[in-house]
Amino acid sequence: MTNPSQAVSSRGPITHVIFDMDGLLLDTEKFYTEVQEIILARYNKTFDWSLKAKMMGKKAIEAARVFVEETGISDTLTAEDFLIEREAQLQSMFPTSDLMPGASRLIRHLHEKGIPFALATGSHKRHFELKTQRHGELFSLMHHVVLGDDPEVKQGKPSPDIFLAAAKRFEGAPIDPKKILVFEDAPAGVLAAKNAGMSVVMVPDPRLDSSFYDIADQVVKSLLDLNPNDWGLPPFENPAS
Ligand SMILES: O=P(O)(O)OC[C@H](O)CO
Ligand SMILES: [Mg+2]
Known part of the structure; x- marks a missing residue:
């Protein structure tokens, strides 16, 4: 695991964000x-x-x-x-399905600050629709959504397919993967993002063995503990409540 402030200085600040869904944004x-x-x-x-x-x-x-x-x-x-x-x-x-702590705050913050962000979930379309039924407004803030049954996603995580597909669909693509920050909860997802050449903040379930943390660039207990400044992203204006 590298120190995120070193990561910013060596890789350049983050310009785009990709979110995982299950276990990261939604408590599913x-x-x-x-x-x-x-x-x-x-x-x-x-x-x-x-x-x-x-x-x-x-x-x-x-x-x-x-x-x-x-x-x-x-x-x-x-x-x-x-x-x-x-x-x-x-x-x-x-x-x-409920939102995970800090998910709404981070999504709304990035949206307000004009940082483009997308979703990359292993979930297929029918499950995605059931899970997000109560959160349509929040998920509509995503620039785009890439689902597990997308034709471009030949193999699931830890293959980089889904993150590479998500990166290609931002305005101004191709985006340098070094400027993309992924948020993930799962070992396979962290590995997929690293295989795509991106930086990863891992937000693991506390029951997950800590040996899985090593490959992530940063590990936080909750999205509420994230400091966007660590990644050259605009800081939160208000403390987490
Ligand atoms: O964690 P996600 O959002 O990629 O979802 C994957 C599966 O549907 C649940 O593990
Ligand atoms: Mg997940």
Whole structure:
């Protein structure tokens, strides 16, 4: 992990921002965890954070394959059937999604200051719409949104595909990836951003093993703890409330 003030001096200030969604802007990772715990309990197995770390941030089918293979249940439950089973429960949970602390403040701040920002989420279109149902106005502030089922996203995170696609859709593209700052919660997402040549602020769930922090340029406990100045971005005018 480099000191962000060193990163700014060596890489130049940030001009564009890309946000992850699940677990970063929206408190939706808990839904996946809950449903996966229920499914695994049927096989007398427990869902733990080492498995969670391997799944989070990935496209649904890629995460599903990890789930059935790592738990040794792939002979009785295929990745496709796991997704069907998970779906019914997730569909009723997603519309209740809450924002993560500091998400609204940071998005509104960047919008007010004219810093272009976009969304890059592994979630596919139908899930994106359910999850953002109560937050349409906030998400409409994004310059653009790239979803996991976008044709340009051939492979999910940790492949850089989604961040490179998001970078290409800003006005004035191509944007130098060194001037793009990504906000992520998942190890696969942090790696994807680094593979795209971008800087990354990681906002991990506290249950995630700290060995995953190393690859991020900065780690903060919450978006409320971010100091935009660290990245050459305009400072907040009011302290976090
Ligand atoms: O973290 P995101 O927004 O890329 O979403 C990925 C999955 O849908 C959930 O882990
Ligand atoms: Mg995420």
